[in-house]
Amino acid sequence: MLGEFDIIARYFAPPDNTASMAGIALGPGDDCALLSPAAGAELAVSVDTSVVDVHFPGDAPPEAIGHRALAVALSDLAAMGARPRGCLMALTLSHAEPDWLERFAHGFRDLGRRTATPLMGGDVTRGPLSVAVTVIGEVPAGQALRRTGAVPGERLAVTGTLGGGHGGLRMWQAGGHDLEDPLLAAYLKPMPQLQAGLALRGLASAALDVSDGLLADLGHLCRSSGVGANLDMTRIPLAPTLEMTLGSEAALHAALNGGDDYQLLVSVPDTAWEEARRRCAEYDVMLTDIGHVVAESGIQGVPATLHVTGWQHFTGDGP
Amino acid sequence: MLGEFDIIARYFAPPDNTASMAGIALGPGDDCALLSPAAGAELAVSVDTSVVDVHFPGDAPPEAIGHRALAVALSDLAAMGARPRGCLMALTLSHAEPDWLERFAHGFRDLGRRTATPLMGGDVTRGPLSVAVTVIGEVPAGQALRRTGAVPGERLAVTGTLGGGHGGLRMWQAGGHDLEDPLLAAYLKPMPQLQAGLALRGLASAALDVSDGLLADLGHLCRSSGVGANLDMTRIPLAPTLEMTLGSEAALHAALNGGDDYQLLVSVPDTAWEEARRRCAEYDVMLTDIGHVVAESGIQGVPATLHVTGWQHFTGDGP
Structure with missing residues (x-):
């Protein structure tokens, strides 16, 4: 049976994750990850939880579950006009099945690579399957797209x-x-x-x-x-x-x-x-x-x- | 029955939360929260999930469950020598009982006030009770306490x-x-x-x-x-x-x-x-x-x- 540290080390902290770690002073493996914000930038942060059989079917392909959990969180950065800097994943699993985890991690990481969103950290806990993804993005100060600016006639x-x-x-x-x-x-x-x-x-x-x-x-x-x-x-x-x-x-x-x-x-x-x-x-x-x-x-x-x-x-x- | 937007508005986004919002350009209610990092600071980020009957007993006082979920996440900032700037909460609930939510939110927010950790955003989803808390802290660049520096003789x-x-x-x-x-x-x-x-x-x-x-x-x-x-x-x-x-x-x-x-x-x-x-x-x-x-x-x-x-x-x- 895989322990939580094994799971993190094996599926979520492999070396190629560091390839996109520009500006990340410290990735997974310590108490926190460290990120160096660009000068003059604001950080945009959001969290989205995907729960099995509420947000996605439990029998969906694991790659799709991983992809989707990150995608719905990144969508909030998109809505602010923010550029992704990294993400954290809180994964809750009822059991740790290596093949499922491998495919889930692949889907998550593949979208992370395509959107330049390195996985900076996370945790793995036991319980009914759910994935809470925190995304961190960057936007020049004052330029974020908000919900509040719509004007009649637009x-x-x-x-x-x-x-x-x-x-x-x-x-x-x-x-x-x-x-x-x-x-x-x-x-x-x-x-x-x-x-x-x-x-x-x-x-x-x-x-x-x-x-x-x-x-x-x-x-x-x-x-x-x-x-x-x-x-x-x-x-x-x-x-x-x-x-x-x-x-x-x-x-x-x-x-x-x-x-x-x-x-x-x-x-x-x-x-x-x-x-x-x-x-x-x-x-x-x-x-x-x-x-x-x-x-x-x-x-x-x-x-x-x-x-x-x-x-x-x-x-x-x-x- | 309370909807997710009601829950967020009623328990997690009341006005007194904004009292400690210094440096937070935008709090809960938009797609993302916005945070202005201090010049020369690194951001320390971490997430911790607390699952019912794994990390805390389901019959614990709701105030304690709220307090504890934030406390264990803040502990990772403490371990890096980081000062809290804010947090996000991904709350998964099997049912929305107002008295329970009120007391849970009180415990969470009370510790947030005492540690200057405003709740910047979050989401509420349906499922077995768990709380994933993302904390964001700040540390002068290069000064974070890491796990890697211990030297024989210390x-x-x-x-x-x-x-x-x-x-x-x-x-x-x-x-x-x-x-x-x-x-x-x-x-x-x-x-x-x-x-x-x-x-x-x-x-x-x-x-x-x-x-x-x-x-x-x-x-x-x-x-x-x-x-x-x-x-x-x-x-x-x-x-x-x-x-x-x-x-x-x-x-x-x-x-x-x-x-x-x-x-x-x-x-x-x-x-x-x-x-x-x-x-x-x-x-x-x-x-x-x-x-x-x-x-x-x-x-x-x-x-x-x-x-x-x-x-x-x-x-x-x-x-």
């Missing part, structure tokens, strides 16, 4: 497409297991929109990531900014194959309420719109304007049948 | 007393519930040795916190530094009432192997010893020399009957 826009997370969840529940499928990939291996976040810094006046569902997260943005929104249903970018799989009405419902998409929702002044689209296109990111900010609170333009609140843990509200 | 010393964590666990298991009892208090409401960590910066050549048991953690320190140790059993400072409660042999066993004490173990050159003791005394912290560092690997001076490896999750080794 365009509301989203990166990529919506509804894939919910569509993929449905497919998984129906027995689909092909990770090449775009919906299953969107659900199990979402990509945090880090490049888009950096590209939109200085252009968007407010931003967040769409994790609870477009309408729920738009509601958060509107309340934080003290504004409302008017959406154009014909402009909502649906995930590829979603309409074909669920039908038109359910596809739009999934895009509005489904959650788990990890795209960015931003408010952009008209004057910055073309530049915002151009910069995103440089990174192959589609940016679609789906409505605009209004002074009156509430969200207009959504038929009543499509309007449910996003998923909330505990209450169980949601699609 | 004194090994511990803050406070040992064995209280294990003694308190035993008392709790035997039905004791009076938190005024020194052993139960040591187990359920340990105090991170932050002042001692700051006091020993620049004096100790190596440090870590005693969470797995003195012998196990001394083993970590020795391996990291490439040295060994010689302990004097007559110098081990036992927790008050421990000997009376467990008997002499079991008390020493608990002090050596019990874990959960959250004292600091340091290596101090002879030339710095009097100053180290004096500085700790200024904060009412007892510093006791319990042996010295030797060149040969391994730990000498411990009778075989008292020598077991410290607790490890998964393998289940331990007292």
